[in-house]
Amino acid sequence: MDTVNEIMDWVTANGDVEASSRLRMKVLPHALKENPPIMLQALQPNTKGSPEFMRTLRQLASEIVGKPVPATANQ
Amino acid sequence: MPRPRSASTAEPAKAAVQGVRTLDCAHKLRIRYLLPTPVEASFLDRFPDCEVELQRFSQFVVGAKDQFTVRCEQLWRVAGVIGNNELTATFGKPHGAAEAEELVAAFEATLGEVFGPVETVVRD
């Protein structure tokens, strides 16, 4: 999963009702530190962050959902 | 004591009182009993050693029915409505469903005397 949207969609599908909102809450400061900042309320289908940001996003997503984020969108 | 049957494989019920077992949010055993006849106020006299609370709702709203709660030493609690065919009981302590069986047996003995044989199933 390469894009922010793909990970958000995975969290929505696999997590509790509040999972994607919790992820946004936790990742917000990291998103706004990106250059350019990633506005979580205005994600585009191909929005990506730096490798470090994407690692943080995946880690937080896994913690919230309770299982690892898969490598590809089809898993 | 016979183990409760699973609701999904139940044979046609023969018992007068049907109970469905679940757990409440504190993981206490909760059983909802469906009765063959409505509960009368005299049922509450069966629990002289317990705390009985009667909410006289019929005095507040036209058409409402009085609701009761019987609490016994913080070990079990049963609630229902005078004139309805249901009781909801919780037994024992949180995560103590296994230890609650003695309490269930004692309560269902009383229930059986009033309403007939009791059979409970586990909700899948």
Add this chain to the structure above:
Amino acid sequence: MTTQTNEFSIPAVLDAAHRQVTVGTEPMIFHCHHYNTFLQRTIQDADYIDSRGFLIGAAAEVAFNQMMHCFAEAGLNDVPARKAMAEQIYRWAGFGRIDLGPLDENGGTTSTPNSHYSMAWKLKFGSNDTAVDLFTSGWLAGALAAIYDQPLGSYQVEQTACTAKGDLESAFQLRSGEANYPVFLSVGGGRLTEHQLVTPPANNVDYDGIFSALTSMEIVGNDEGLIPAFGVYLTRHYANYYNRISFEFERKMTELFAAEGVSVAKPLLVEAGHVCAFNTFGGIMMSPEWDGLIKPTLKNDEDWVHGMTAAVNALGWGRWQIQELKKDDATFVLHDDYEGVGYEAMYGKTDHDVAYLAAGAAAGIMDLVYVGDIQNRPTLDHAFYNRLFKSADSFKVETISARSQGDATTTLRVYR
């Protein structure tokens, strides 16, 4: 209206005209353990803001104000009597049991095996790495200051053990000195208005009769200081506590992240309202109390919505009315909603609606009746919750007017 517990009568004052109950000038409202823990976790999820401070400070605020007024009204001047009354209020409200005996004017340590927050956290989320009962920590600091006629903020507090962490008891250490939390001054009941009632659509629900019946019930802490009712553990909590922690959280998110901060916080604050509605309202609508008091007069789905709304009026949240109601669309009119009243009193007018709990709760009522088929007694478990609130059929909320923005009422349109 007073409620008798052991030695003291809890001086609860029912203001029926405004659907509010106060004790020692603090508005008291019912909320369940699901809401209490979900809200706290939401706030603490934002680990980049210092929420520990205001989660404690808000509790100190309300406890201090309430105890000061209660002691004065009862003419209590000696310390043992003050401690006894404070302990009784804590238990009556469903927070657990607390022993103030080991504490003196310099502080001390007290512990309890019965704490609502610690018990609730374990039930809802399992064990935690850190202590969770920040509410009781603050409550003790505020109550102790009132007991010893000290200014609010005279005691530092630390929770040194927590049953949610696996300890046998929850323990709290207090020490005389500068507060290790922000000091807030309580706003009490806020500015209440004369309600200009709307005419609801025709229904079979006796709103006033239900209000009278429910407010006459003794829903108070048991021997453990807990209130198991309607399938949840209720607390008779402080409106100003919820308001302070919710709005301090929102304000800090705004300070750090401006509009992005609010847009991220709001869905979770509203979701907390869904959690409350699902568990508490769902439990109410399947309870023997509902079966006796409300269900006998209900004739259709719309009556179920009216019946639950009538019950909400007894929670201390303000007066709730329904102005319009169809299966896909409803308009709820809230007079003196506790969130709007509280925000105005604490911070003045805002540029957006802050009735987050109300929005989630109103949507929750509609979801339970029209999507969840609560009439047929579904099992209120986690899976059902997710199905209900993830459903494409679930309801959304639009704010039509907001007390916090200076309007006369908070009016919410709930639609799908």
